[in-house]
Amino acid sequence: MSRPVNRPAFSSNAWPDRVLDRRSALRAALAGLAAVGAAPSLLAGQAPAAKAEPPVPRFRISLAQWSLHRALRAGTIDPLDFPAIAIRDYGIGAVEYVNQFYMAKTGDTAYFAELRKRADDAGVKSLLIMCDGIGELGDPDGVRRTKAVEGHYPWVEHAKTLGCHSIRVNAASSGTWDEQRDLAADGLRRLTVFAAERDLNVIVENHGGISSNGKWLAETIRKVDHPRCGTLPDFGNFNLGGGKTYDRYEGVAEMMPFAKAVSAKSMDFDEQGYETTIDYPRMIAIVLAAGYHGHLGIEYEGDRLSEPEGIRATKRLLEKLEVVS
Numbered sequence: 001m002s003r004p005v006n007r008p009a010f011s012s013n014a015w016p017d018r019v020l021d022r023r024s025a026l027r028a029a030l031a032g033l034a035a036v037g038a039a040p041s042l043l044a045g046q047a048p049a050a051k052a053e054p055p056v057p058r059f060r061i062s063l064a065q066w067s068l069h070r071a072l073r074a075g076t077i078d079p080l081d082f083p084a085i086a087i088r089d090y091g092i093g094a095v096e097y098v099n100q101f102y103m104a105k106t107g108d109t110a111y112f113a114e115l116r117k118r119a120d121d122a123g124v125k126s127l128l129i130m131c132d133g134i135g136e137l138g139d140p141d142g143v144r145r146t147k148a149v150e151g152h153y154p155w156v157e158h159a160k161t162l163g164c165h166s167i168r169v170n171a172a173s174s175g176t177w178d179e180q181r182d183l184a185a186d187g188l189r190r191l192t193v194f195a196a197e198r199d200l201n202v203i204v205e206n207h208g209g210i211s212s213n214g215k216w217l218a219e220t221i222r223k224v225d226h227p228r229c230g231t232l233p234d235f236g237n238f239n240l241g242g243g244k245t246y247d248r249y250e251g252v253a254e255m256m257p258f259a260k261a262v263s264a265k266s267m268d269f270d271e272q273g274y275e276t277t278i279d280y281p282r283m284i285a286i287v288l289a290a291g292y293h294g295h296l297g298i299e300y301e302g303d304r305l306s307e308p309e310g311i312r313a314t315k316r317l318l319e320k321l322e323v324v325s
Contacts, residue, residue, distance in 0.1 A: 058288060058322050062094035062127055062295040064263065065101060067311050072101050083119035083126070090311055094125040096261070096297045097162070099155055100132060107154050112161045119162065126162040127295060128203070128232075128261060131155050131169050137187030138173025138180055145183065149190045156195045166201035166260055168232050171211045171220055180210055185223035196228040203260050205232040206251060212238045214251030221258045230258040233287075234299070235278050236265030249282060256290035266314040267302040273317055284321045 063086045071077045077085065079101045086092045105111040119126050134155070135148025152169060159167050171188065173180035192202040204221065206212045221229060233255040238246040268276045287296070296318060300310030 057293070059262075059284075059293055059318075060094065060295045061092055061315060061318050061322075062096055062297045063090060063092040063311065064096040064130070064297040064299040065098040066130070067298055067300045068307050069098070069101075070307055080115055080118055083115075083124040084122040087122050087124050089308065090315060092298070092315070093123060094127050094295055095119070096127050096168075097129045097164075098132075099129055099134075102158075103133070109157075109161065112158045116162050126164050127297070128164045128166040128168055129155055129159045129162070130205075131167050136172040137169060137191065138171055138184030139187070140174055140179070140183060145187050146190075149187050149194075152191050153194060156191075156198060156200055159200055160198045164200065166203045166230075166232075167195065168203050168205050168261070170207045171204045171217065172207075172209065177210070177216065181216065181220045181223055184211075184220050188220070188229055189224045189226055192224060192226045192229040196226070201228045201230060201260050203230045203232045205234050205263065206237045206255065207234070208237060208239050209241050212240050212246050212251065214246060214254030218254045218258065230260040231255040232261045232263055233259055234263035234265055235280075235283050236263075236267070236299075236301070248278065249286060252283060253286050253290075256287060256292060259287075259290065259292055259294075261294065262287055262292065262296045263299050264296040264314060264318060265299050265301065266310065266317075267300075268304050269313045269317070273313065273320065275314075275317060280317055281321060 065072070065079075065082055068077060068082070068085070072079060072082075082097070083095050086095050102111075116126070131152060134151040135144060137145065137148050137152075139145040139148055152167065155167050169188070169191065171184040173183045175183065188202060188204065195202050204211065204217060206214065206217060210216050217231060221231060233252045235248065235252065238248045238251055240246055265278065266275050267278075270276050274280060298311055298314045298318070300307060300314050302310050305313060
């Protein structure tokens with residue numbers, strides 16, 4: 001005689017719940033096995049290794065438009081094409097403009113909007129505009145000094161349109177050491193106040209005369225006493241006039257505490273690829289010792305190599321020094 005089967009009492013929904021529980025458990029087990037396979041260190045009680053972060057570059061490389069000044073003046077390059085040329089021909093994704101190639105477009109907002117569009121389309125960052133030929137910011141004549149300050153206003157606006165962080169200016173003046181310092185500081189501060197309202201910096205390059213004296217320029221920036229006013233140390237501009245020069249390494253070191261950009265000037269190269277007039281390893285060491293890790297703008301001015309060759313030679317040297325520990 002058959003014995004009755006003792007089945008547990010359950011509702012009509014009990015089996016579906018039990019099936020789902022088993023499936024969930026299976027998924028959890030498989031997930032656990034996958035985790036162990038992906039991270040065997042867990043079996044030994046070790047924490048999973050942190051994801052490696054890409055190394056932070058010691059500095060970045062940009063291209064100053066002046067490196068192509070011969071081609072631009074000859075008309076073989078359209079200034080609107082400069083950003084695209086930088087990335088296409090040299091693999092450089094950041095640029096520094098020179099106002100001399102855009103003087104006829106001063107105040108033309110549509111033109112600079114187009115230049116911004118072309119830079120954006122090329123994936124190139126616009127860093128600054130180098131401004132020359134607009135008057136002396138330290139002119140002893142108050143009217144002319146004010147005119148020089150206000151003459152820079154359109155370039156501040158154009159830099160804003162381009163997405164730059166700065167305009168580069170000169171601190172030309174005349175008189176005694178103290179007079180030139182005070183006059184230049186007055187013009188620089190007034191221009192800096194205008195630029196700061198637009199989230200832009202005003203930075204001064206050592207560009208001949210007393211501005212190539214690193215001690216004087218540092219003293220002038222301290223006199224301005226504004227966080228938006230700084231320097232753009234150039235490796236090569238240390239001609240004081242009258243046949244005198246300033247020590248380039250001392251000058252760069254004096255300017256670096258205020259640097260918001262750096263100009264990597266180059267003239268010629270030896271067979272090993274080193275610059276023949278500037279001790280680049282020493283100069284880069286000075287830059288890095290100041291805690292600067294921003295852009296170094298290639299500014300080739302030599303005659304032996306063509307402009308494209310000079311740009312590439314400077315880039316190779318900077319890349320070599322960038323990876324040196």
